[in-house]
Amino acid sequence: MKSSAVPTVFIVDDDGGVRRAVQDLVESVGLRAESFATGQEFLNKKRNSDPSCLVLDVRLPQMSGLEFQQMLADVGMQIPIIFITAHGDIPMSVRALKSGAVEFLTKPFRDQDLLDAIQQALQRDRAAREQQDEVHQLYGRYLALTARERAVMGLVVSGMLNKQIASEIGISEATVKIHRGNVMQKMQAGSLIELVRIADKLKPVLP
Amino acid sequence: MSNNLTHAPVEAADRLAAREPVEYMGVVGDMTERKRADEERLALARKLEESNAKLEEAQRVAHVGHWEWDLETNEVVWSDETYRIFGLKPQERAMNFAAVREMVHPDDRESLYGGVDVDLSVGAYPVAEFRIVRPSGEFRTVHAITSKRWSAPPVDSNGEASERARKLFGTVQDITENKRVEEERQALSRDLQESNARLEQAQRLVHMGYYEWNLMTGRVTWSAELYRIYGLSPQDGPIDMALVSEMIHPDDRERVFRESDEAIHSGVPASAEHRVIRPDGEVRSVHGLGTVKRDATGRACEMFGTVQDITDRKRAEEALQRSQLELRREQAYLAEAQGLTHTGSWAANFLTGQNHHVSDEIYRLHGFDPSKGPLSADSFYKTIHPDDEPVVWGIITNASHARTDFEVPEYRICRPDGTIRLLRAIGHHSPSGEMGEYVGITMDITERKRAETERERLRQLEADLARVNRVNLMGELAAALAHEIKQPITASVTSANALLRWLAHDPPDLDRARAAASRIEEDANRAADVIDSLRSFYKTGTPTERRIINVKEIIEQMSGLLSGEADRHTITIYSEVDPDTPNILTNPVQLQQVFMNLMLNAIEAMKDIGGTLTIRSRINPEKHLFVSISDTGIGLPTGSVERVFEPFHTTKPQGTGMGLTITRSIVESYGGRVWATANQGGGATLHFNLPCRGDAPV
Numbered sequence: 001m002k003s004s005a006v007p008t009v010f011i012v013d014d015d016g017g018v019r020r021a022v023q024d025l026v027e028s029v030g031l032r033a034e035s036f037a038t039g040q041e042f043l044n045k046k047r048n049s050d051p052s053c054l055v056l057d058v059r060l061p062q063m064s065g066l067e068f069q070q071m072l073a074d075v076g077m078q079i080p081i082i083f084i085t086a087h088g089d090i091p092m093s094v095r096a097l098k099s100g101a102v103e104f105l106t107k108p109f110r111d112q113d114l115l116d117a118i119q120q121a122l123q124r125d126r127a128a129r130e131q132q133d134e135v136h137q138l139y140g141r142y143l144a145l146t147a148r149e150r151a152v153m154g155l156v157v158s159g160m161l162n163k164q165i166a167s168e169i170g171i172s173e174a175t176v177k178i179h180r181g182n183v184m185q186k187m188q189a190g191s192l193i194e195l196v197r198i199a200d201k202l203k204p205v206l207p
Numbered sequence: 208m209s210n211n212l213t214h215a216p217v218e219a220a221d222r223l224a225a226r227e228p229v230e231y232m233g234v235v236g237d238m239t240e241r242k243r244a245d246e247e248r249l250a251l252a253r254k255l256e257e258s259n260a261k262l263e264e265a266q267r268v269a270h271v272g273h274w275e276w277d278l279e280t281n282e283v284v285w286s287d288e289t290y291r292i293f294g295l296k297p298q299e300r301a302m303n304f305a306a307v308r309e310m311v312h313p314d315d316r317e318s319l320y321g322g323v324d325v326d327l328s329v330g331a332y333p334v335a336e337f338r339i340v341r342p343s344g345e346f347r348t349v350h351a352i353t354s355k356r357w358s359a360p361p362v363d364s365n366g367e368a369s370e371r372a373r374k375l376f377g378t379v380q381d382i383t384e385n386k387r388v389e390e391e392r393q394a395l396s397r398d399l400q401e402s403n404a405r406l407e408q409a410q411r412l413v414h415m416g417y418y419e420w421n422l423m424t425g426r427v428t429w430s431a432e433l434y435r436i437y438g439l440s441p442q443d444g445p446i447d448m449a450l451v452s453e454m455i456h457p458d459d460r461e462r463v464f465r466e467s468d469e470a471i472h473s474g475v476p477a478s479a480e481h482r483v484i485r486p487d488g489e490v491r492s493v494h495g496l497g498t499v500k501r502d503a504t505g506r507a508c509e510m511f512g513t514v515q516d517i518t519d520r521k522r523a524e525e526a527l528q529r530s531q532l533e534l535r536r537e538q539a540y541l542a543e544a545q546g547l548t549h550t551g552s553w554a555a556n557f558l559t560g561q562n563h564h565v566s567d568e569i570y571r572l573h574g575f576d577p578s579k580g581p582l583s584a585d586s587f588y589k590t591i592h593p594d595d596e597p598v599v600w601g602i603i604t605n606a607s608h609a610r611t612d613f614e615v616p617e618y619r620i621c622r623p624d625g626t627i628r629l630l631r632a633i634g635h636h637s638p639s640g641e642m643g644e645y646v647g648i649t650m651d652i653t654e655r656k657r658a659e660t661e662r663e664r665l666r667q668l669e670a671d672l673a674r675v676n677r678v679n680l681m682g683e684l685a686a687a688l689a690h691e692i693k694q695p696i697t698a699s700v701t702s703a704n705a706l707l708r709w710l711a712h713d714p715p716d717l718d719r720a721r722a723a724a725s726r727i728e729e730d731a732n733r734a735a736d737v738i739d740s741l742r743s744f745y746k747t748g749t750p751t752e753r754r755i756i757n758v759k760e761i762i763e764q765m766s767g768l769l770s771g772e773a774d775r776h777t778i779t780i781y782s783e784v785d786p787d788t789p790n791i792l793t794n795p796v797q798l799q800q801v802f803m804n805l806m807l808n809a810i811e812a813m814k815d816i817g818g819t820l821t822i823r824s825r826i827n828p829e830k831h832l833f834v835s836i837s838d839t840g841i842g843l844p845t846g847s848v849e850r851v852f853e854p855f856h857t858t859k860p861q862g863t864g865m866g867l868t869i870t871r872s873i874v875e876s877y878g879g880r881v882w883a884t885a886n887q888g889g890g891a892t893l894h895f896n897l898p899c900r901g902d903a904p905v
Contacts, residue, residue, distance in 0.1 A: 017698030017730045024723055025701050028708035059690075059774035064817070066777060086693040086771065107697035111704030
């Protein structure tokens with residue numbers, strides 16, 4: 001997306017003092033910040049497509065930060081998370097990081113550590129969004145293929161020769177060549193290697 | 208011959224046979240045939256002589272004499288036998304009334320002669336029995352009958368005496384022998400009756416009856432008692448073997464008859480114990496004996512035997528056996544009890560050194576084997592530890608002389624195997640009152656003593672641990688409070704950084720910087736508040752100090768303090784505090800310790816899995832504070848849930864296992880109770896209640 005878009009930092013902490021201080025710090029470096037006392041309040045917030053990240057307190061009423069992280073993953077909401085906690089231990093931080101957290105900071109943290117983590121998280125979000133956009137484009141091309149072309153593309157990227165593909169599908173080798181040419185053109189792939197890379201990127205979204 | 212009599216009532220002749228010959232005297236003048244008168248007279252005279260002789264003979268044989276008493280002259284004529292009866296020679300001398308009277312026993316004279324006139328006037332003939340005294344002095348008893356006919360004057364046409372008699376005639380019979388025989392017979396009969404009655408009585412007393420069974424006719428005769436034994440009455444009629452067989456208990460019947468058959472064939476007396484079913488259904492046990500009588504040819508003709516009702520005896524025997532059994536059992540119980548309590552009993556005389564009774568346990572206490580026979584009192588005395596001997600004997604000797612009870616509270620013995628045991632002896636001065644006589648008990652208090660020492664040591668240990676626990680809790684508290692302090696510190700540090708960044712802006716954003724500064728102040732004050740609350744927790748005084756405590760506040764405070772610890776393990780703390788939760792009079796530190804222990808315990812149970820900790824408080828119907836702390840953790844140990852309160856029961860690697868034990872001792876010291884229950888959906892709940900002491904305002 002446009003790099004000019006101002007990224008947003010979301011903060012969830014039940015301690016009002018910490019919440020306000022973190023928001024002020026984030027704003028002091030020119031980023032947008034929005035803070036919530038509970039995870040539920042954050043979920044209710046309609047997010048736009050700008051890059052964003054989440055500063056999440058581990059200790060939350062009702063649902064802990066780690067549980068909240070799991071819940072976000074379950075509903076397919078992808079947002080980089082930076083955990084902050086008053087007493088984190090190693091197992092807890094390992095668990096958080098394994099689940100995809102960007103950073104795990106113990107209170108009181110150095111302001112630069114938090115800001116660095118935020119930058120890293122936003123970068124990750126940005127990259128993720130770009131990747132998502134690319135997949136979106138490739139998927140559009142893929143949708144332009146005929147059923148037979150999709151079948152041929154699947155067999156080509158699996159490493160089969162034209163002759164093998166012909167016998168597999170039950171068509172002539174010449175016909176295979178025509179389909180193959182169409183695939184390369186429609187998918188805008190310059191080489192077989194490029195086509196394989198495109199197929200890899202598409203893999204998560206293909207049935 | 209009666210048709211020859213002119214005027215004699217026939218029955219009179221019949222009645223007095225002895226008088227018959229006399230009647231012939233009266234027929235002399237009735238003879239009419241002159242022609243053969245002489246012949247006949249001669250014949251008659253001969254006959255008369257014969258008759259007289261026969262009469263004499265008859266009188267002599269029958270000891271009957273006759274007599275005539277002329278009432279006018281008082282002359283008395285006796286027959287020869289009469290003389291003999293009176294101990295005189297026949298016709299030894301002439302008799303008269305006075306002489307006869309003289310010979311009558313003085314005691315009988317009055318009764319004999321007193322009624323003569325009356326008797327005569329009414330025309331009766333008296334029958335008299337009286338004693339006479341022979342010249343030899345011998346007493347004889349005679350029976351005299353005075354004939355009315357011959358004593359009375361001629362009678363009128365109606366046969367009635369019209370005039371006073373002039374003469375009495377009668378017989379006299381010596382009945383001394385008869386009398387004696389009769390008396391003997393009567394005595395015998397009386398004896399027989401008496402002995403029969405006694406036999407009857409004896410049979411009844413021993414419940415023994417007899418029977419006779421005629422083997423020829425099958426007739427059975429029973430004594431009255433035998434009827435009673437069979438629940439019958441002699442009035443029920445004769446007995447036959449079929450009836451007897453029917454009344455014998457079916458299970459015994461065959462055996463009884465086999466026994467009697469054997470007796471009949473072999474001659475060995477039969478003896479059988481069996482049961483009898485009375486008509487009313489009552490079952491009695493009897494013992495029957497039978498002997499067989501044989502006739503001249505050796506054939507069994509009768510069985511005679513006795514039957515004794517032994518039901519009561521059997522019952523008594525059984526009762527005795529039972530009570531003996533009971534006694535043995537009680538003795539066994541006593542021995543068991545003595546063994547269990549390590550207490551033995553004894554009875555002894557300390558002055559004579561004699562043991563009257565020594566229970567097996569006494570042997571065992573002293574290291575002896577009771578099965579190896581009795582030991583002398585000295586053997587026991589010798590086991591007393593030399594150092595304790597003077598004390599032991601001092602106590603016993605003093606008590607013996609004072610005739611009082613004694614107690615040796617503690618003394619040592621050396622068993623034969625060398626082990627030292629601690630004993631206690633209590634002696635009760637024997638009721639017999641003899642000097643030195645005592646009954647008493649001796650118990651082994653070694654274990655008890657050891658347990659007491661051990662208990663004291665444990666109590667000390669528990670106190671130490673309670674202190675350690677409190678220190679640990681302070682540590683836990685500090686850790687929990689650290690979290691609370693970190694929040695405002697984080698906030699103020701972050702705000703300070705933000706402030707610096709706002710100042711670094713070009714131009715510096717003073718408004719944002721000022722806002723940050725004021726937040727820093729706020730957060731710093733917040734941190735100070737947390738530290739104040741920690742200080743208040745530390746300075747709550749000594750455990751003995753009691754105050755009225757607001758339990759709701761304590762719960763709030765504890766939930767706050769432990770929320771950090773709970774977070775760390777993704778545990779959520781809920782509290783459901785009833786508004787009626789009472790205040791209680793207690794020591795605040797100890798109450799905090801109770802909450803802290805129970806809550807940390809719950810957190811510990813959910814440490815690896817997370818979960819929910821719920822604190823509930825209310826007032827229960829007994830006006831006690833009731834608190835429960837539930838977790839959704841690993842639950843209680845299988846088996847007894849009470850185990851969690853046992854010292855050193857722990858599931859934590861670093862746990863002392865004393866947390867709940869200490870909690871319990873604190874709660875119980877305030878008259879409360881702690882218990883654990885398993886939750887239905889998993890996890891456990893620990894409950895405690897505490898009396899409010901009534902005076903604590905809610």
